[in-house]
Amino acid sequence: MNSSILTIGHLARQTGTKVETIRFYEKNGLLPEPSRTEGNYRAYEPDHLNRLSFIRRARDLGFSLDQIRALLTLSDNRGQSCAAVDAIASEHRAKVEKKITDLMALKAELDRMIDQCECGIVDDCRIIETLSPK
């Protein structure tokens, strides 16, 4: 096999992605279908590797696949205004902020609940009591 082409395994190792995940990205339109070898293996080029790296970074930052699809399209049209990019990122940041606030409120409730538990029998358990209807 031509040693200069990239197999799916190469892409996987170089980006810390599972092979199945790469095929999943292809099926879902995030990675373009590469050409195939005679033996029907996917034959990737450096551009595919770049694109996959982009996807993985964005996933690490919590962007959804829909958002990443949009970001990729924008990044392919480099003359356009980057306001749309900013909008996607800002919307995502706002969601992350909201999640943090929600989780902190949740944690406060869990703290209250757990700190009351004196760990006797369930019948006296404040945790169960908190969950049970009045």
Add this chain to the structure above:
Amino acid sequence: MNSSILTIGHLARQTGTKVETIRFYEKNGLLPEPSRTEGNYRAYEPDHLNRLSFIRRARDLGFSLDQIRALLTLSDNRGQSCAAVDAIASEHRAKVEKKITDLMALKAELDRMIDQCECGIVDDCRIIETLSPK
């Protein structure tokens, strides 16, 4: 129809749960199967309502359905030690804490990325640049 029995719609309205979700809880062993009316409608009793309220409170606090199943079993055996209850709740709290830490780190990265964006054209966009491989 006997007006003292509770239909699935009653349970739904009284707990802020969708009807489909109640059937889903039943199928997944969280709510016991109620008896049926002649017309094959589910006929709930007050105990079912209490149990569903318990489930919804626990869900609001972010417990998984598995954890809730365990909590329900524990709450049905009121003489047992409540250490197991405490363990479930504490484990959940730890996960929530970890999620908060992770999300705060994520937000810091998003802040860094977004604050650099001067909203010109995509070609100069710091957001796209951050995501792209070097």
Add this chain to the structure above:
DNA sequence: TATGACCCTATAGCGTATACAGGGTCATGT
């Protein structure tokens, strides 16, 4: 030639619901 690492497709599963199709039942109004 045989082994084992790698690749292929197709399908099902995870968790927590939500939605929809295609039908049956019930209370109410005329």
Add this chain to the structure above:
DNA sequence: ACATGACCCTGTATACGCTATAGGGTCATA
């Protein structure tokens, strides 16, 4: 007596982002 519409039933598909499995084919190396 019947029509309407609100409600209920089952079964299946969908969402998200993968992960796993079955059952097979290809490739490099010993």
